[in-house]
Amino acid sequence: MEVIRTSNSAVSGPTLSRTASILRSISKQRQLFFILVIPLAVYLLFEYLPMLKLRWAFTNFGEVPQSQVSYVGLNNFIRLIHSASFMNAFKNTLIISAMKLVFGFPIPIIIALMLNEINARLFKKTVQTIIYFPHFFSWVVIGSIWFLILAPQNSVNSQIATLTGVEPVYWFASKEHIRELLVLTDIWAGAGxxxxxxxxxxxxxxxTLYEAAKVDGAGKISQIWHITLASIRPTIVIMLIFELGKILNIFDQVLIMAAPVVYETADVIQTYAYRTGISEMKIGYGMAVSIFKAAIGFTLVLITNRFARKINDEGVF
Known part of the structure; x- marks a missing residue:
């Protein structure tokens, strides 16, 4: 028995020591942990707490008096699949998301490669600051900036149209151009x-990899392709997985920049869920729409991660 007690003491000793070390480290850096409290609380409040109400997606909550709320099973999901408005929003979401991925994903890589080739440090830092600055703007500010630029009158857009002798395009009210506007402004805001x-x-x-490549006679393009891009491939894969994870999260931008007149080509899943769930108070139905969107996004992440691991053994998990 004495041997057993000694063994347990030997095991618990290092454990208590590690715990005390962790607590001391937390105490020393308590200011940093305190700074994290507010954003963590906001994230839990708006991202995880609503999950407690996922059961509403299987009820008629909001469409009947609260005393008559009942479970309707998968009825809300069947309704949205047969809804022409939802299918149009789903189609628009896929099209706009695909356009953002195809045209928007490579641009930051190209910008990074170009900046890496700039030797002037001051100029390089200035360019980085300029392209990064729009990231701090809200979509309200971004929408206002681009509205002033692309307004049909008294704007850069109208002046260019006058010089070229054509009628100015009202981008924000054009069904043919609203998708391009959403993609371009998204790239402008996030590429930096x-x-x-x-x-x-x-x-x-x-x-030293570049020096060895120069000795072997490799040109600049060859160095970028075989060294730079090959070396940052894990980062590219992870960023692609993250991008696919949020690819269907298009809400603020469309809500602010797309007027109802262009909803035929710009309405997306989240704005549709907002209108039906909040504006029309069909809360159970709106929750079903959101769950459908989340399931599609999660599936895309799993498929992309599995594909990345199968090809290059790289992924998030």
Missing amino acids: YAAIVYLAAITSVDP
């Missing part, structure tokens, strides 16, 4: 931030 991430990954590339 993503470029900084790629640029940070490029700085970790071993410089």
Whole structure:
């Protein structure tokens, strides 16, 4: 018995020591942990707490008096699949998301590669600041800026149209151009931030690889393709998975920049869920729409992650 007690003491000793060390470390950095409290609380409040009400998606909550609320099974999901308005929003979401992915995802990589080739430090920092700055703007500010630029009168858009002798396009009210506007403004707002991430990954590339490539006679394009891009491939894969995870999360931008007149080509799942769930108070139905969107996004992440691991053994999990 004495031997057993000694063994347990020997095991618990290091454990208590590690716990005390962790607590001391937390105490020393308590200011940093205190700073995290507010954003963590906001994230839990708006991202995880609503999950407690997921059961509403299987009820007629909001469409009947509260005393008559009952479970309707998968009826809400069947309704949305047969809804022409939802299918149009779903189609628009896929089209706009695909356009953002195809045209928007490579641009930050290209920007990072171009910045990496700039030797003038001051100019490089200035360019980084300029392209990164729009990331801090809300979509309200971004929408206002681009409305002033693209307004049909007294704007850069109207002046260009006058010089070229054509009628100015009212981008914000044009069904034919609203998708392009959403994609371009999204790239303008987010490309700088993503470029900084790629640029940070490029700085970790071993410089001796470039020196060896030069000795072997490799040109600049060959160095970028076989060294730079190959070295930051894990970062590109992870960023792609993250991008696919949020690819269907299009709400603020469309709500602010797309008027009802262009909903035929710009209405998306989240704005549809907002109108039906909040404006029309069909809360159970709106929750079903949101769950459907979340399931599609989660499936895309799983497929992309599995594909990335199968091809290059790289992924998030």
